Amino acid sequence: MPDxxxxxxxxxxxxxxxxxxxxxxxxxxxELAVSDLTGERRLPVASSDLREFLxxxxxxxxxxxxxxxxxxxxxxxxxxxxxxxxYWFRVEVEGIENVPAQGGALLVSNHAGALPPxxxxxxxxxxxxxxxxxxxxxxxxxxxxGLPGLSMLITKVGGVPAHPANVHRLLFDEHQxxxxxxxxxxxxxxxxxxxxxxxxFDQWNFVEAAMRARVPIVPLAVLxxxxxxxxxAHVSLLRRLTGLPRLPITPAFYLPAKLRVRFLDPVSxxxxxxxxxxxxxxxxxxxxxxxxxxxxxLLEMVAERGSVWLG
Amino acid sequence: xxxxxxxxSSDPRHELDRTEFVxxxxxxxxxxxxxxxxxxxxxxxxxxxxxxxxxxLGEAHQSNAIGTANILAACAGGGSPxxxxxxxxxxxxxxxxxxxxxxxxxxxxxxxxxxTAMERDIVNAEGLVADFAxxxxxxxxxxxxxxxxxxxxxxxxxxxxxxxxxxxxxxGFDPRCQFIHEDDIVGVLEHxxxxxxxxxxxxxxxGVLALSEVISLxxxxxxxxxxxWGTSFAAAQLRRAGLRVPVEMLRQLRFGRxxxxxxxxxxxxxxxxxxxxxxxxxxxxxxxxxxxxxxTQPYQYDREVEDFLRWSPSVQALQADPPPSQTFGxxxxxxxxxxxxxxxxxxxxIEIVASLEADxxxxxxxxxxxxxxxxxxxxxxxxxxxxxxxxxxxx
Numbered sequence: 001m002p003d004x005x006x007x008x009x010x011x012x013x014x015x016x017x018x019x020x021x022x023x024x025x026x027x028x029x030x031e032l033a034v035s036d037l038t039g040e041r042r043l044p045v046a047s048s049d050l051r052e053f054l055x056x057x058x059x060x061x062x063x064x065x066x067x068x069x070x071x072x073x074x075x076x077x078x079x080x081x082x083x084x085x086x087y088w089f090r091v092e093v094e095g096i097e098n099v100p101a102q103g104g105a106l107l108v109s110n111h112a113g114a115l116p117p118x119x120x121x122x123x124x125x126x127x128x129x130x131x132x133x134x135x136x137x138x139x140x141x142x143x144x145x146g147l148p149g150l151s152m153l154i155t156k157v158g159g160v161p162a163h164p165a166n167v168h169r170l171l172f173d174e175h176q177x178x179x180x181x182x183x184x185x186x187x188x189x190x191x192x193x194x195x196x197x198x199x200x201f202d203q204w205n206f207v208e209a210a211m212r213a214r215v216p217i218v219p220l221a222v223l224x225x226x227x228x229x230x231x232x233a234h235v236s237l238l239r240r241l242t243g244l245p246r247l248p249i250t251p252a253f254y255l256p257a258k259l260r261v262r263f264l265d266p267v268s269x270x271x272x273x274x275x276x277x278x279x280x281x282x283x284x285x286x287x288x289x290x291x292x293x294x295x296x297x298l299l300e301m302v303a304e305r306g307s308v309w310l311g
Numbered sequence: 312x313x314x315x316x317x318x319x320s321s322d323p324r325h326e327l328d329r330t331e332f333v334x335x336x337x338x339x340x341x342x343x344x345x346x347x348x349x350x351x352x353x354x355x356x357x358x359x360x361x362x363x364x365x366x367x368l369g370e371a372h373q374s375n376a377i378g379t380a381n382i383l384a385a386c387a388g389g390g391s392p393x394x395x396x397x398x399x400x401x402x403x404x405x406x407x408x409x410x411x412x413x414x415x416x417x418x419x420x421x422x423x424x425x426x427t428a429m430e431r432d433i434v435n436a437e438g439l440v441a442d443f444a445x446x447x448x449x450x451x452x453x454x455x456x457x458x459x460x461x462x463x464x465x466x467x468x469x470x471x472x473x474x475x476x477x478x479x480x481x482x483g484f485d486p487r488c489q490f491i492h493e494d495d496i497v498g499v500l501e502h503x504x505x506x507x508x509x510x511x512x513x514x515x516x517x518g519v520l521a522l523s524e525v526i527s528l529x530x531x532x533x534x535x536x537x538x539x540w541g542t543s544f545a546a547a548q549l550r551r552a553g554l555r556v557p558v559e560m561l562r563q564l565r566f567g568r569x570x571x572x573x574x575x576x577x578x579x580x581x582x583x584x585x586x587x588x589x590x591x592x593x594x595x596x597x598x599x600x601x602x603x604x605x606x607t608q609p610y611q612y613d614r615e616v617e618d619f620l621r622w623s624p625s626v627q628a629l630q631a632d633p634p635p636s637q638t639f640g641x642x643x644x645x646x647x648x649x650x651x652x653x654x655x656x657x658x659x660x661i662e663i664v665a666s667l668e669a670d671x672x673x674x675x676x677x678x679x680x681x682x683x684x685x686x687x688x689x690x691x692x693x694x695x696x697x698x699x700x701x702x703x704x705x706x
Binding site: 053062066150152155160163 | 409410411412413414416419481482483484485487517518519520521524539540565566567569571572573574576577585587
């Protein structure tokens, strides 16, 4: 056998007598931005666009590559979510049209309650009210991945562990809807007396994530979760003994507070020049602006509310 | 390609077709002599032990640390003929932690220090290869981080676990797992040898399955017998009962791992099997194994016989008259130039074309022109011919 060519393209240039559409003996080797082996950690936006090489869908499967299970999610949706959404919390939704019907978008919400129902109710709201119901991927603290039972269940119904690469892949590569709670654990540990006062949006550099993925941010305000599962106090001794992430004194099940979800106008992340995430001042300003927007709407909704339980 | 030389410290378990075999330990002096004597330009190193079941710990460390250093030493240096070095590493390079991303890309450094001796070996070996790549700029170095393989005869902890009639899992966890079929491992190695692909590449099939999905595809019941707390203690009891579940495997059973395989796909490789298809094939193999095991003798490599067949002058006569399935001559007989040629699609024929000799190409062109006469195939043959015979006008 003669020597096999090292690169199929390099020597084909001079020898193509047929000259018509080149059927390329093998797919061409692309120029890859892999120069060294010890490449430091960077997000794939800088390298070439690999979106077209995402694995295809296999119709035989009922579980996505993220571990989300159609069957489990459908079952939970038809039973628990349905009950909570329609009868327990009697969710009212405003501005659902602000959730884009296609393409990636990063939803940013306030977060409250010991085991907050806001994530699942937002997902259910999109499924119920949106003209084009789309699955919502909820970013959950990566500490949950170590918990038996809960980690399994949360993954199956659409939770994704918090990691910048996960968010980027969902938003940029897969054009999905992603929900983050930038208050993170601080929001869920907030005692009842601090209700509707947002904690700092510092658990998540969500503005940078949206900018890198070039998707809009949709802020939203959820009213009622503070009362649905109020936290009266924390018992740190028990928490340390059990190793659970938190152990608050709280009702064992959700109280039937009226829930309102308001989706606000999308914030574009396009017009900030080249690689705006390198400008920390801009990042902080935008984060503070979005937090102020959510806070403002939340207070407005509290003021309009007649009763905690009846809305 | 003129010659393939296989080097191993034990005899091959498969019949070698055209590979010449040298049995040698990874002493760099000897390997250096082989490399220089045969003027080897491409070295493929698949020797790294990445599973605790494949070899005892001490032996594995010996091979991984010292063996890698020796082979790299044999390939390094100004006078070395080696132009390409392909190193088969493992996805265990990334480890397995709760804070991991769902899909590791090649650029991600390992987020945590290695936990076990095996992982430390893999990370160190990759470090040695990276050093080698930095020092020998003229050599193109490819590192393949290969996911857990689905292979019939391999000894690996995940295969041993999945071969049990009831698969034990950790209560409360359903990790994501990703495999690669053995055909694809070979295919990826061939792809990296054929094309110039310096850098690191993940090799894992499309699709990341939940463990429960894998087990139900295998048609087995799943038994969450390992407790979420005190798992290693329970695993120690299991070991006493005869089932060895290594520490790496326990972490996999808890947290799972996914790889982003798109860089390799972007380089032109297309996987033959998805993870799901690989698992389905594993099921077929698992069901057939008890039937096949009885009656067939394992292949025995016999050096004297091999040497005789290869080098004795009396055998030469046989080789000059090869069996008919391999002839490329005589196109007038209108027999297909390759067995089952007519079954191949245009794309597949085009893939073969690059590896054929000029004579065979002419025969192929004749056959194609008189039979199916696919335009793309003819053009590909034409191009390949003119490349191989720059002087003569093609046909």
